[in-house]
Amino acid sequence: MVDIPSFTLGAGKQIAIFGRSGSGKSTFLNLLAGTMKADSGSISIAATKVSELSESEKDRMRAKTLGYVFQSFHLLQGCTALENILVAMALAGNASDQRAKELLFAVGMSERENHLPAQLSIGQQQRVGIARALANDPKLILADEPTGSLDPENATRSIELLKSLCMKNQCALIVVSHEPRIFSCFEHSIKWEDLNKVG
Amino acid sequence: MKLNSKIGLIFFLASKGFRQHFFGSLVAAFSIALAGGLFLGTMKIQKQTQTSFANASGGFDAVLGARGSKLQLILNALFHLDASPGNLPWEQYELIKKTPGVEEAYPIAVGDNYLGYRLVGTDPELFFEHEWKKGEKYKLRRGRVFSEMAKEALVGSFVADKLNLKIGDKFQPYHGLNFKEDTQHEDVYVVVGLLEATGTPSDKVIWVPIKGIQLMEGHDQEMAQSVSAVLLSLKGATGFNLEIRYNRQGNQATFAWPVAATLASFFDKMNWFRGVLEVIAYVIAAVGILMVASTMHSSLNMRKRDFAILRSLGSGRLILTGVIFGHSLIISVLGVLGSLLIMQGIGLITQGIIVEETGVLLDGMNLQLQDLWVIMAIIFSGLVGGLGAAVNAYRSELVDLLQPIS
Numbered sequence A: 001m002v003d004i005p006s007f008t009l010g011a012g013k014q015i016a017i018f019g020r021s022g023s024g025k026s027t028f029l030n031l032l033a034g035t036m037k038a039d040s041g042s043i044s045i046a047a048t049k050v051s052e053l054s055e056s057e058k059d060r061m062r063a064k065t066l067g068y069v070f071q072s073f074h075l076l077q078g079c080t081a082l083e084n085i086l087v088a089m090a091l092a093g094n095a096s097d098q099r100a101k102e103l104l105f106a107v108g109m110s111e112r113e114n115h116l117p118a119q120l121s122i123g124q125q126q127r128v129g130i131a132r133a134l135a136n137d138p139k140l141i142l143a144d145e146p147t148g149s150l151d152p153e154n155a156t157r158s159i160e161l162l163k164s165l166c167m168k169n170q171c172a173l174i175v176v177s178h179e180p181r182i183f184s185c186f187e188h189s190i191k192w193e194d195l196n197k198v199g
Numbered sequence B: 001m002k003l004n005s006k007i008g009l010i011f012f013l014a015s016k017g018f019r020q021h022f023f024g025s026l027v028a029a030f031s032i033a034l035a036g037g038l039f040l041g042t043m044k045i046q047k048q049t050q051t052s053f054a055n056a057s058g059g060f061d062a063v064l065g066a067r068g069s070k071l072q073l074i075l076n077a078l079f080h081l082d083a084s085p086g087n088l089p090w091e092q093y094e095l096i097k098k099t100p101g102v103e104e105a106y107p108i109a110v111g112d113n114y115l116g117y118r119l120v121g122t123d124p125e126l127f128f129e130h131e132w133k134k135g136e137k138y139k140l141r142r143g144r145v146f147s148e149m150a151k152e153a154l155v156g157s158f159v160a161d162k163l164n165l166k167i168g169d170k171f172q173p174y175h176g177l178n179f180k181e182d183t184q185h186e187d188v189y190v191v192v193g194l195l196e197a198t199g200t201p202s203d204k205v206i207w208v209p210i211k212g213i214q215l216m217e218g219h220d221q222e223m224a225q226s227v228s229a230v231l232l233s234l235k236g237a238t239g240f241n242l243e244i245r246y247n248r249q250g251n252q253a254t255f256a257w258p259v260a261a262t263l264a265s266f267f268d269k270m271n272w273f274r275g276v277l278e279v280i281a282y283v284i285a286a287v288g289i290l291m292v293a294s295t296m297h298s299s300l301n302m303r304k305r306d307f308a309i310l311r312s313l314g315s316g317r318l319i320l321t322g323v324i325f326g327h328s329l330i331i332s333v334l335g336v337l338g339s340l341l342i343m344q345g346i347g348l349i350t351q352g353i354i355v356e357e358t359g360v361l362l363d364g365m366n367l368q369l370q371d372l373w374v375i376m377a378i379i380f381s382g383l384v385g386g387l388g389a390a391v392n393a394y395r396s397e398l399v400d401l402l403q404p405i406s
Helices: A025-033 A055-064 A081-091 A097-106 A122-133 A152-168 A180-185 B006-020 B022-054 B070-077 B090-098 B157-163 B210-214 B238-249 B259-269 B271-301 B304-312 B317-358 B369-395
Strands: A014-018 A066-069 A140-144 A172-177 A189-191 B062-066 B102-114 B117-122 B131-133 B140-143 B152-155 B189-195 B205-209 B229-234 B253-256
Touching: A014 A152, A014 A180, A025 A066, A025 A140, A025 A172, A055 A066, A055 B317, A066 A122, A081 A097, A081 A122, A081 B006, A097 A122, A122 A152, A140 A152, A152 A172, A152 A180, B006 B022, B006 B304, B006 B317, B022 B259, B022 B271, B022 B317, B022 B369, B062 B070, B062 B090, B062 B238, B070 B229, B070 B253, B070 B259, B090 B102, B090 B229, B102 B210, B117 B157, B117 B210, B152 B157, B157 B189, B205 B210, B229 B238, B238 B253, B259 B271, B271 B369, B304 B317, B317 B369
Parallel strands: A014 A172, A014 A189, A066 A140, A140 A172, B117 B205, B152 B189
Antiparallel strands: B062 B229, B062 B253, B102 B117, B102 B229, B140 B189, B152 B205
16 A cells, blocks of 8 residues: 655656565556556646546556656567657657657667667666657656666666656656665655655 | 558557567467358358359250159269169150250260260260350360261360370270279270360260260160160240150150259258258357457467557557557458468369369359458457457556566
8 A cells, every 4th residue: 555645856856766675666656657546645747637637648648748667678579679769759649760769879779779679688678668768758757676677787877877868858757666776876865664654 | 650640550569569479460360261261161162062063054954864863864964973764765866856946955875984984975966056055165175076977086174184085095985884894895986086174064074976875886786776865955935845745744754854943952952961061161150250259369468568568658548459459450351361262272172072073163262242241250250359358458457567577
């Protein structure tokens, strides 16, 4: 169960939330993304009350306002790196080959744009996942255990990349993780136990 | 790649999914092809056998023969199957030939074979005058028609191909309708002509002058003055009059008329068999629909994770359902194409067997308007299978589907 009395993150700000596995951090992100419905209370992102949106409005909001970075990356296995980004863009109605290539360049994946996920290393898949999350100039990126599948070196590199790209794109970032070493990468962080009043 | 249009995106994702799950999709398409092909094939064979037999009577309206079964007479005289019910005196042929309203009358005599293929004795005029199908006379592939009094043979296309008979080849016939090595006649016949194929039982016959059969060494004297049957083309209401004369008032001969109706009554008697075939076809269809729906469902279930990813990226119901239906449609259309191939395959195999056995060539398995319903039903059942997956994809909790892969 998740019970958060109040949580506010300013536009373009970044925060890391730490807590043990299975304590409800992902549920919190799902509530923000509108893929789960809260029993009570309200959630607003960029002046839009997510909790009052219909399912199709939530779909549109996810496509245009949010970016999601998953622990298992969740790239479409049948699509190349470039196509994965283009599909995300197309869902918001603004697929652009040039912009997709710029994003891959920004994450250092230009040379692998035509590779399928299965042909990429774990770290490379994560970078494509980050580029995809930024595809539609979102207002907020939700990263759920983004370093969970990476070795320490790649984990730090990914977090730094994610932070810098969010900053460059003036996009807010919420990272949830159970790994304490991510703490040092963030100016603002909070313990899940301090945020969630249950448990 | 026009991904900014919804249709473009749907098509792109559907085709990507098909390629990604190529094997599973192909298995689903094959299941559809098998079910559809078996159903279409079974239904068509049933229909076309009847139609083709009705059209293979060689252009004759009636047959006059010895007293007995009309059907046996027709099968023997026109389809060259079954045994002859007996002989008619030559005078009967002369009499009916002169009857007003009888347009054509050709006597035939049977009773010999060459390596299992029947020798049928007749008048050479048959090959010059008679239209075996409206507007179609017999055509020669090579050579000429036999002379009336010579020991010459005109070979049907099927026999010529099977026995590799050529102009100038000589052969000695065997006695009886079935081949027995120790029954060879001393008469030697020479092949003088080869007929073009007609797709009728006459392709499976070696035609000789009727005198040849009548006077064949070893045949009794009575045969020299008789015929096995007379093939007739009639004008107007002649059939009614002859039916009364031979079948009701007479007791010497049987007048089998009309040929098409007699054959139809035969097929009516075989209705139970048709019924069995129909039941089999519907069972195949029912099993097929279930198979299609379940294969489609499981094939698309493999894409559940992809659909969850699309939802997390903001894909709405329309696109998600479109992608699933698009994928189902690709599988179903491939399945339909496969069905048509399987149907043609079944048709070719059946055609071969029926030609071999009867000489009747079934028409090609062409698609007809009513087949479109079957095709639409195949596609529809495929889409219904996909619909299950679409509902599932939208109802499933994203949280469950997007659990980290360990």
